Amino acid sequence: MYLDDHLARPFGSIPALVHVTAAERPTQPALILDGHTLSYAGLDALIGRVANSLQREGLKQGQAVAACASTSIEYVALFLGVLRAGGLMTPLPPSATPQNLSAMLANSGAKILFMDQACARQWSTDEQAAAGLNRVWLDDSSGDASDWSSWLTPHATPTPIFPEPHWPFNLIYSSGTTGTPKGIVQPCSMRWAHVQRAATNGYGPDTIMLASTPIYSNTTLVALLPTLALGGTVILMSKFDTRRYLELAQQHRVTHTMLVPVQYQRLMDDPNFDDFDLSSFQAKFSTSAPFSAALKADVLRRWPGRLTEIYGMTEGGGRCELEAHNYPHKLHTIGKPASGHDIRLINEQGQEVAPGETGEIVGSSAAMMEGYFGMPEKTREVEWFDAKGKRFIRTGDIGRYDEDGFLTLSDRKKDVVISGGFNIYPSDLEAELSQHPAVRESAVVGVPSRQWGETPVAYVVLRPQSDVSAESLLQWLNARVGKTQRLADLICIDRLPRSEIGKILKRQLREEYTAKS
Structure with missing residues (x-):
């Protein structure tokens, strides 16, 4: 096959592979959004025009180009x-606060910003514009020369760029769920490793991938970019909606998808889920947040195709995979280290723990970030080196290997509640709460306590028509756990706060509770 020779090489370029498909299969659909289809020939030409326009602007190799916009074919x-122009793509999350967006932009050093009106409504960039920042409107909303259509040159023949493995590919900012976002520099070699991995996971020219998370998210990019590199078709969703997702999956005979756990939950809860024909699915993937065993089991039972849970970080390093369809008795785990990934557990002193013991997860692989952009001290904080000097990335997650080599995830290190000198793992309490028939989902956080230093508090979302009171649920839970694990309070709410890719914003819950107290 025409892609085989490229994939067999130690390193390659994703835009170059798009060009190969455009030459071999020009009419193959590359992107579909809201009924609009762009072929590989059309995508390749548009990529060339973008690269040519950026080079006209004087873009230098490795220089950042920022974007803050909703999902679109233009994006x-x-x-x-x-990438074809040799720049460093910097996708900014529109959901971030204006203060964080300004800080990200300043940190990146980008001199050109692509945005749309939806983003501009919540983030004014007047100060940056006055300082010489060039803004281009991706949605052609200004009616002048700064619109996308006017900015693009008609020529699609940029000066050729030949990327090296160590070149920066993109600069992605962390979710900021635990503090100020940090810029993660992913090298070209890391993204190439993703493409090669996708080929072994069944992605190829016949793939039809449904992407329903935002483009700025690494969750989206690890599926979208390899699909395009391997000549498949990507169905884009500008906003996730369960009914629309199911309609698109059935209409386009989707074969692959990458979803976060909360999306799986909402899809399985859709009363019409079983009415849709999803038999075309070959593989489904999940990442970015904890995936409960009960939900995995429901997906396996009702949704055709393989189900693989992926554990990893945007920073790279260690990656675990659970092939849920092959190991239905291990759904409570996150699987085993992927091929070529070295994952170990260390204690507070930075020493490897004995087999069967709990420790912080650290990982090393070919897919690792270069570091946090402009933050060498922050980079050093997440690095760990073994006795031979091998570099690992610290995840901040706590885990334990079972006797079969499967890794069980306990909690984020920062989320562990230390109450009276005892470690309390919120995931243990959340798992216990899930046993109550009235509980749909929960989040346990540690809040300041004068008596204990910290104490656990639970936020609970009840199932529809449940009439259990918060007090009775609190008493039920505290009667089932150890004395040191007992909750100090339990609050029922309509919905847990989440980021756009489904991560529960525990920091927000802690701050809200502390403010009220």
Whole structure:
């Protein structure tokens, strides 16, 4: 096959692979959004025009180009065009606060920003514009020369760029769920490793991948970019909606998808889920947040195709995979280390723990970030080196290997509640709460306590028509756990706060509770 020779090489370029498919299969659909289809020939030409326009602007190798916008075909072309021009793509999350967005932009050093009106409504960039920042409107909303259509050159023949493995590919900012976002520099070699991995996971020219998470998210990019590199078709969703997702999956005979656990939950809860024909699915993937064993079992039972849970970080390093369809008795775990990934557990002193003991997860692989952009001290904080000097990335997650080599995830290190000198793992309490028939989901956080230093508090979302009171649920839970694990309070709420990719914002819950107290 025409892609085989490229994939067999130690390193390659994703925009170059798009060009190969455009030459071999020009009419193959590359991107589909809201009924609009762009072929590989059209995508390749648009990528070339973007790269040519950026080079006209004087873009230098490794220089950042920022974007803050909703999902669009133009956004995908921009991403790949920046790479073809030799730049550093910097997707910013529109959901971030204006203060954080300004800090990210300043940290990146980008001199050109692509945005749309939806983003501009919540983040004014007047100060940056006055300082010489060049803004281009991806949605052609200004009616002048700064619109996307006017900014693009008609020529699609940029000066050729030949990337090296160590070149920066993109600069992705962390979710900021635990503090100020940090810029993660992912090298070209890391993204190439993703492409090669996708080929072994069944992605190829016949793949039809449904992408329903935002483009700025690494969750999206680890599926979207390899699909395009391997000549498949990507169905884009500008906003996730369960009914629309199911309609698109059935209409386009989707074969692959990458979802976060909360999306799986909402899809399985849709009263019409079983009415849709999803038999075309070959593989489904999940990442970015804890995936409960009960939900995995429900997906396996009702949704055709393989189900693989992926554990890892945007920073790279260690990656675990649970092939849930092959190991239905291990759904409570996150699987085993992927091929080529070295995952170990260390204690507070930075020493490896004995087999069967709990420790912080650290990982090393070919897919690792270069570091946090402009933050060498922050980079050093997440690095760990073994006795031979091998570099690992610290995850901040706590885990334990079972006797079969499967890794069980306990909690985020920062989320562990230390009450009266005892470690309390919120996931243990959340798992216990899930046993109550009235509980749909929960989040346990540690809040300041004068008596104990910290104490656990639970936020609970009840199932529809449940009439259990918060007090009775609190008493039920405290009667089932050890004395040191007992909750100090339990609050029932309509919905847990989440980031756009489904991570529960525990820091927000802690701050809200502390403020009220």
